[in-house]
Amino acid sequence: MTRPRPMDPSLASQTPAVVSSLLAGCLSDKPLVAAREIERQGLWEYLAAESCDAGVGGQVLPQTRSLDLA
Numbered sequence: 001m002t003r004p005r006p007m008d009p010s011l012a013s014q015t016p017a018v019v020s021s022l023l024a025g026c027l028s029d030k031p032l033v034a035a036r037e038i039e040r041q042g043l044w045e046y047l048a049a050e051s052c053d054a055g056v057g058g059q060v061l062p063q064t065r066s067l068d069l070a
Contacts, residue, residue: 019046026051026060035067 022043025034038047051060 015046015050016041016043019043019050023047023050023054023056023060026063027056031063032067035064035069039069 018037018041022034022038025031026038026047028034038044047060047064048057051057
């Protein structure tokens, strides 16, 4: 599993480009594929930040919790 380096708040934007499409996947009717890819790439921190910034954190949290991933 590839782990990205921790987020550095001093940088304006460092979110990997793939996070937006994975966020959309988590909000779809079949979120498991996107969630597994987020887990594989270690992108949960980025997904949480992006979903909150987009105002959809309240929808993403229960959707991803229901998948029983680590």
